[in-house]
Amino acid sequence: MFDPSKLQMLENRLVKVFKHLRKTARRQNITCYRVYDDDIPEFPFSIELYEDHVYVAEYHRQHGMEEEEHERWLDxxxxxxxxxxxxxPEKIWVKQRQRKASRQDQYEKxxxxxxxxxxxxxxxxxxVNLSDYLDTGLFLDHRITRGMVKNEAAGKKVLNLFCYTGSFSVYAAAGGATRITSVDLSKTYLAWGEENMKLNGFDPAKYEFVHADVLQYLDTLPANEYDIVVLDPPTFSNSKRMKDFLDIQRDHVMILNKVLNATKPGGIVYFSNNYRRFVLETEQINATEIKDITAQTIPFDxxxxxIRKCYRITR
Incomplete structure (x- = not known):
């Protein structure tokens, strides 16, 4: 049942967190950030600011409301x-999402x-697209990780796997990478990645955008080729366009070892994933050093x- 008196809880919470986050964002000159994420069970939203627009995602749950009542609650x-x-109000965009949407689901228009x-x-x-997809095209939680890649990219060859809309690739270009290869199964997102390059004054023709199933593409990579690899796969994927079903817990050792083989000795792999119960099988990975950088890469918002893991793995 919708209880209007509970709206005060939402208002109080938002006032408190927004005051704090807005200060930090201004100090860091950040204009896109998350304000709220399922903080109160009665209001299962994720709320993000994109400059003067607000993006609200309602998580799916059993709320027990009839459709009309749910609409009233949402309004x-x-x-x-x-x-x-x-x-x-016209600058607020609303989406409804499954809590456990796979990344492939998120990509549907x-x-x-x-x-x-x-x-x-x-x-x-x-x-950024606030209306057509479950995700906007920019994962705000990787802001710091992108900065790390940029800081190390000068004169380097960079491989961006499961590249989505290519934000890591843009950062690598801004950092002075000499070669950037971006790989994804979606032509839509590769084209978006090229647009992002153009927006920043980079000629996409100077970089490689590869339409491929990453799991198959790994077998085509030459050894000792890249200085930096970004690997941010979905937790699970069984897209019709993929030959194999991906389960990151089951498959990460195989994937990482193939990636490390394509990385130069001393090269770096940034590996992250969103699986809550993920355990890195360190002993089976052919690396000289593995650092869990999750804590350092979680932004203020x-x-x-x-819930995600991030590792810096040295070949």
């Missing part, structure tokens, strides 16, 4: 969000109306909220 919640975040904008991060520009 009332959005009024509170608009008020606290000082945003016009949701609507025919489209709202695209250019968002900015660390002096770089990215196309994802503290205590983010």
């Amino acid at each position: 009332s919640s959005l009024e509170v969000i608009a008020k606290v975040l000082e945003t016009a 949701l609507s025919f109306e489209s709202h695209e904008m250019v968002a900015h991060e660390a002096g770089l520009s990215f196309k 994802f503290q205590q909220k983010l």
Whole structure:
């Protein structure tokens, strides 16, 4: 049942976290960040600011409300969000998502109306789509990791696997990488990655965008080729276009060892995934050093909220 009196809980929580996060964001010159993530069980939202727009994702759950009542609850919640975040209602975009959506599900197009904008991060520009997909095109939680890649990219060959919209590739280009190869199964996202390159004044023709099933592509990689590899796979994927079913817990040793074989001695692999119960099978990985950098790569707006692992693996 929708209890309007509970809206005060949402307002109080948003006022508190927004005040704190907005200060930090301004100090760090960050204009796109997460404000709220399922903080109160009665309001299962993820709320993100993209400059002057707000992106709200409602997590799927058994709420016991009839459709009309749910609409009333959602509209009332959005009024509170608009008020606290000082945003016009027409600049709020809402999506409903399954809590355990696989990345392949997230990629399905949701609507025919489209709202695209250019968002900015660390002096770089990215196309963001607030209306058509379950994800916007920019994973905000990897802001720090992207910066690490940029800082190490000068004069390096970089491979970006499961590249999505190529934000790591843009950072690598900005850092002065001499060669960047971006690989994904989706032509839509590869084209988006090329657009992101253009937005930042880079000629996409100077870089490689490869349409391939990453699991098969790994077998075509030459040995000792890349200085930096970014590997951010989905937890599970059984896309019709993939030859094999991917399970990151089961498959990560095989994938990492193939990736490390394609990495130069002393080269770095940044490996992350979102599987809550993930355990890295360190002993089976052909690396000279493995560092868990999860804590260092969680941004201020994802503290205590983010379930993902991140490792810096040296060949």
